Amino acid sequence: MKVISTNLAKPVFFEWNGETHSTGIFKYPVTQALTLQEEDVQDDTIADRRVHGGIFKACYLFSSDNYPYWKEKYPHLEWNWGMFGENLTVEGLDEAQLQIGSIYRLGTALVQITQPREPCYKLGYRFGNQDILREFIEHACPGTYVRVLETGQVKNGDELKLVEASKSPLTIKQFYQLLFSRKKDSALVQLAVANEALPQRKRERLAKFL
Numbered sequence: 001m002k003v004i005s006t007n008l009a010k011p012v013f014f015e016w017n018g019e020t021h022s023t024g025i026f027k028y029p030v031t032q033a034l035t036l037q038e039e040d041v042q043d044d045t046i047a048d049r050r051v052h053g054g055i056f057k058a059c060y061l062f063s064s065d066n067y068p069y070w071k072e073k074y075p076h077l078e079w080n081w082g083m084f085g086e087n088l089t090v091e092g093l094d095e096a097q098l099q100i101g102s103i104y105r106l107g108t109a110l111v112q113i114t115q116p117r118e119p120c121y122k123l124g125y126r127f128g129n130q131d132i133l134r135e136f137i138e139h140a141c142p143g144t145y146v147r148v149l150e151t152g153q154v155k156n157g158d159e160l161k162l163v164e165a166s167k168s169p170l171t172i173k174q175f176y177q178l179l180f181s182r183k184k185d186s187a188l189v190q191l192a193v194a195n196e197a198l199p200q201r202k203r204e205r206l207a208k209f210l
Contacts, residue, residue: 007082027082101166109152
């Protein structure tokens, strides 16, 4: 897994339901290395820290492998890396293989796989179609957030190198599908509830299904 684009955003303001909103989803490639901090990426825009940023969402990674699928669905858009609001576009990132809790060296930073990205209306705004929320859920390749265990810098060409595999087999893709499934798989729920790399609030919500 190799970083092929580092992306940052400036705030964008738009009208939604009669109110002015701001977003940091309009990310674009930059030439400099990104500095991964404990709760965010230095110089990036986070419009709503209730749902973005923080310890369990410090940096967002998305796979370049999924771009051809979305380009075919939305050929009219002006495509570039960062379209999904990711800080790092990563070649070879596979949510079906990424285990929640695994620790990787990424540039000079040390990161831990935490949770998938759940789409909101701001993704729909960037794509000009709120249908992408449903499509994004169905495609089940949401990318992943990471926790920054050691701050550091990441540049193009850096690789994610496994340092410590998670003790849990639960993958990002399994957890993502679990979140949106009406009938919860009890075995996956148990794995999620026991996985301390996930936010406590998410684990508590899922525990209600046991």
